[in-house]
Amino acid sequence: MAELHDDALMVKIRDLRFAHGARVIFDGVDIDIPRGKITAIMGPSGTGKTTLLKLIGGQLAPSTGSVLVEGEDIHHVSRDDLYRLRKRMSLLFQTGALFTDLTVFENVAFPLREHTHLPESMLRDLVLMKLQVVGLRGARDLMPAELSGGMARRVALARAIALDPAMIMYDEPFTGQDPITVGVIMQLIRMLNDTLGLTSIIVSHDVHELSRVSDYMYMMAAGKIVGHGTPQELGHSGSEWIRQFMGGLPDGPVPFHYPAADYAQDLLAGVSA
Amino acid sequence: MIDWFQKLGRSSLALFERLGRGGLFLMRVFAAIPSLVPRPRLVIIQLYSVGVLSMMLIVISGLNVGMVLGLQGYNTLVDFGAEESLGQVVALSLVRELGPVVAALLFAGRAGSALTAEIGLMKATEQLSGMEMMAVDPMKRVIVPRFIAAIISMPLLAAMFSAMGILGGYFVGVGLLGVDSGAFWSQMQGKVDFYEDIMNGLVKSVVFGFVAAWIAVFEGYDAVPTTEGVSRATTRTVVHTAFAVLGLDFILTALMFGSV
Ligand SMILES: Nc1ncnc2c1ncn2[C@@H]1O[C@H](COP(=O)(O)OP(=O)(O)O)[C@@H](O)[C@H]1O
Ligand SMILES: [Mg+2]
Numbered sequence: 001m002a003e004l005h006d007d008a009l010m011v012k013i014r015d016l017r018f019a020h021g022a023r024v025i026f027d028g029v030d031i032d033i034p035r036g037k038i039t040a041i042m043g044p045s046g047t048g049k050t051t052l053l054k055l056i057g058g059q060l061a062p063s064t065g066s067v068l069v070e071g072e073d074i075h076h077v078s079r080d081d082l083y084r085l086r087k088r089m090s091l092l093f094q095t096g097a098l099f100t101d102l103t104v105f106e107n108v109a110f111p112l113r114e115h116t117h118l119p120e121s122m123l124r125d126l127v128l129m130k131l132q133v134v135g136l137r138g139a140r141d142l143m144p145a146e147l148s149g150g151m152a153r154r155v156a157l158a159r160a161i162a163l164d165p166a167m168i169m170y171d172e173p174f175t176g177q178d179p180i181t182v183g184v185i186m187q188l189i190r191m192l193n194d195t196l197g198l199t200s201i202i203v204s205h206d207v208h209e210l211s212r213v214s215d216y217m218y219m220m221a222a223g224k225i226v227g228h229g230t231p232q233e234l235g236h237s238g239s240e241w242i243r244q245f246m247g248g249l250p251d252g253p254v255p256f257h258y259p260a261a262d263y264a265q266d267l268l269a270g271v272s273a
Numbered sequence: 274m275i276d277w278f279q280k281l282g283r284s285s286l287a288l289f290e291r292l293g294r295g296g297l298f299l300m301r302v303f304a305a306i307p308s309l310v311p312r313p314r315l316v317i318i319q320l321y322s323v324g325v326l327s328m329m330l331i332v333i334s335g336l337n338v339g340m341v342l343g344l345q346g347y348n349t350l351v352d353f354g355a356e357e358s359l360g361q362v363v364a365l366s367l368v369r370e371l372g373p374v375v376a377a378l379l380f381a382g383r384a385g386s387a388l389t390a391e392i393g394l395m396k397a398t399e400q401l402s403g404m405e406m407m408a409v410d411p412m413k414r415v416i417v418p419r420f421i422a423a424i425i426s427m428p429l430l431a432a433m434f435s436a437m438g439i440l441g442g443y444f445v446g447v448g449l450l451g452v453d454s455g456a457f458w459s460q461m462q463g464k465v466d467f468y469e470d471i472m473n474g475l476v477k478s479v480v481f482g483f484v485a486a487w488i489a490v491f492e493g494y495d496a497v498p499t500t501e502g503v504s505r506a507t508t509r510t511v512v513h514t515a516f517a518v519l520g521l522d523f524i525l526t527a528l529m530f531g532s533v
Contacts, residue, residue, distance in 0.1 A: 057406050083408040090406070097403035111407045114414070163407075 006071060010035045010167050010199040011056055016065035018048070018055060025051050026062070027223035033167075038193050038200040040214035042207060047220050049203035050094065053169045056201070057091050058082050070166070087115060089167040090160035094175065096152040098144040104131070104155050105140040111162045130158040134188060150181035157188060167199040168192070174206045182206075186213045211235065295491050302420055302490070305412045315418040316425075323419065324426030327383045328433065334379055335372075335434035339441025342366055346442070347450050359452050360461035363442035364435075368465065368474040369530070372435035374522050377481035379434075380427055381514035385489035388419050389510040392493025393503035420490045427482025428475060435474070473529045480521060485514045 006012065011033035018026040025048035033039050043049055054060045056067055058074040067074050069085050077085065098107050108127045112118060118126070131137040134154040144152060153173060160168055170189065174182045190213055193200045204210055210217060211231035219227040219234070219241060226241045227234060260266065309315060346362040392415065395401050401411040439461075446452040465471065489510050496506035 054402075059402060059405060086406055086408040091403070093399045093403055095399055097399040099400055099403075100398070111409070114407070114409045 006068075008034055009068075010070065011201070012066075012068040013056075014066050014068075016055065016062050016067065018051065018060065018062045018065075020051070024223055026055075026065075028065075029220070029223070029225055031218055031225065033199060033201055034216070035199050036193075036197060037215040038189065038202065038213060040210040040217040041201065041203045041220060042205060042210055042217060043203070043220035044205055048223070049205075049220070050171055052220075053091055053171055053201070053203060056169065057086065057089065087163055088165055089169065090163075090165045091169045092153070092156050092160050092171060092173065094171040096144075096149075096156040098147075098152055098156055098159075100144050102144075103140065104136065104142050104144070104147070107144070107155060108159045108162055111159065115163060126162070130162055131155075133161070133192070134158045135184075150177050150184070153177075153185065154188070157192075161192065161196065164196070165198070167201070170200065170202045170204075172204050172206075173202060174204060174209050182209060189213055294495065295487070298491050298494065299487060301412055302417055302487075305410070305417045306421070308410075308413045309417055309421065315414070316421050319418045319422035320425060323384045323388065323422045324429065327380060327426065327430055330379055330383050331376060331430045331434050332437050334375065335367075335437030336441040338371055338375060338434075339363060339367065339438030339443075340445045341441075342371075342438065343442035343445030343450070347446055347452065356446075356450075356452050357456040358460050358464075359442065359446045360439075360457035360459075361464040363446070364439055364461045364465050365470060367435040367438040367442075368470050370474075370522070370526070371438065373431045373474055373477035373481055374518060376431035376434040376478065377427065377485055377518045378515055380423075380430060380482070381485050381489070381511050381518070384423060384426070385485050385510045385514055386507045388423065388489040389493040389496070390503060390507045392416065392419070392490060393496035393498070393506050396494070396496060397498040397500070397503055416490050416494060420486050423486030423489060424479075424482050427485060428478040431474070431478035431481075469530075473525075476529075477522065477525050480525065481518050484517045484521065488514050488517065 009032050011031070013029060013031040013033075016026045016029040016031075017024075029052075031041070041049060041052065051060065055062055056069065056074070058067075061075050070088065072081065072085060074082065074085060098104075099110065102110065105127055108130050109123060112123055112126060116123075128137055128140070131140055134157050136151060136154055136158065139147070139151065139155070144155070147155065157168075173185050173189065177185065186209060189200060189202065192198055202210060202214060211234070214231060217228060217231055217234055218225055221241060227237065229237065261269075342363045343359065346359050346366075347356055350356045350358055350362065392401075395411075395415065401415065404411045404414060443454075443457060447454045447457050492506040492510045492513075496502050
């Protein structure tokens with residue numbers, strides 16, 4: 001991608017390093033998230049996709065490197081500024097993370113009640129509008145436990161757009177959904193991005209869905225970015241990583257085995273012990 | 274032997290680390306309290322689930338304990354022909370000791386464990402993280418309202434326990450065993466001192482309530498966010514509260530009533 005001017009970037013990540021204890025998750029990662037686009041970050045389970053979103057949201061701090069959100073270093077701003085930035089972004093958790101003690105309506109109303117002083121009638125209209133967008137206006141009185149997985153994600157999406165954010169981050173929005181729901185969610189992501197002028201980040205391992213919905217893709221493995229480009233560019237590239245990923249091959253540059261001692265020695269070790 | 278010392282050292286280090294973290298946590302709780310002043314509704318909602326829902330257990334247990342006290346007290350007193358003092362015995366045992374202590378233990382089992390499990394599960398299901406990402410501080414929105422509600426509830430529940438216990442003692446002593454009703458009440462009135470007994474009992478229940486509330490919300494907030502972690506945190510709440518309450522009870526009793 002041609003070097004974009006900083007104003008055109010919603011998020012700019014430079015030389016990001018992060019470890020969970022001794023386990024290195026990111027080892028020098030650079031990512032640009034352009035405004036108004038859908039950017040996908042793809043990687044196998046356990047590469048740190050959720051961790052990346054939490055780093056962008058300022059819930060985790062990197063050991064070195066920087067994450068600039070709208071030009072501000074999210075890990076070096078005051079708590080008030082952090083909260084101000086967070087109101088501009090939404091993170092859609094993999095599980096939805098709905099409040100289980102509140103109805104669908106109250107879940108969507110939650111950020112509005114916390115951050116605005118709207119009169120009840122206006123609040124109600126706003127919530128119903130957000131629910132209408134995701135097609136669940138009729139489900140307003142249900143409790144989260146009564147929703148299917150796909151519905152829960154749509155409610156979470158309605159809640160995520162309640163404060164009209166500038167950016168939404170989706171954590172594995174397609175995982176574990178039936179094909180119809182996947183289609184619905186893909187359409188919603190595209191529609192919200194284009195009609196609300198949002199910036200979207202999707203992290204996922206569903207290559208085919210991602211290449212259909214995203215404008216630009218990053219591939220991540222073993223703590224590094226191993227490829228990036230538009231879906232077409234990636235589809236035609238010769239990289240082994242990408243072939244393994246696109247083809248769904250069990251072994252390749254992404255190993256099938258978790259790091260372990262030599263197999264024969266490991267088996268023999270039991271004999272001598 | 275060295276092994277044993279190592280283990281002792283390691284567990285005392287762990288204990289102090291935990292106490293330290295609990296202390297820091299408490300500071301953050303205190304710092305967040307002012308933010309609740311404009312939003313009393315958050316506390317009132319919790320008062321219902323923490324306090325009101327614990328009332329049934331407290332009422333029934335208080336009544337039972339009082340009835341047993343009435344029975345046991347009568348059997349002892351009657352040998353000395355002092356069964357008229359039953360009212361005093363029942364009231365003093367309840368107000369000074371059993372009210373605050375038993376109410377705190379029941380409170381830990383009923384409300385404390387529920388608070389820990391609720392907060393722990395909110396953490397495990399990323400509801401707390403989600404709140405943070407919505408620029409809402411879970412400390413202010415979730416932890417402090419529950420903490421305050423627990424602190425308010427405990428002394429009231431302890432008082433209720435004592436009152437029900439006295440009623441239970443009355444039913445058994447006066448109703449079943451034939452102690453004179455007037456003597457029962459007048460002995461109680463004469464021998465129970467407002468400052469010495471009732472205020473000291475109240476101080477105990479406030480201290481126990483504070484400790485029970487602190488342990489319950491801290492264990493929930495600090496829980497390892499997995500099914501197993503939450504289950505362990507819930508157990509810890511009940512066990513630690515019990516130890517803390519019993520230990521503090523001895524210290525407070527010695528300070529208040531003792532010539533130790
Ligand atoms: N709190 C934590 N402590 C230690 N390791 C963690 C923690 N959270 C995640 N990890 C590890 O970090 C790696 C990346 O996790 P995650 O970001 O959830 O991966 P992904 O979302 O790509 O599946 C995983 O291997 C996981 O085991
Ligand atoms: Mg994940």
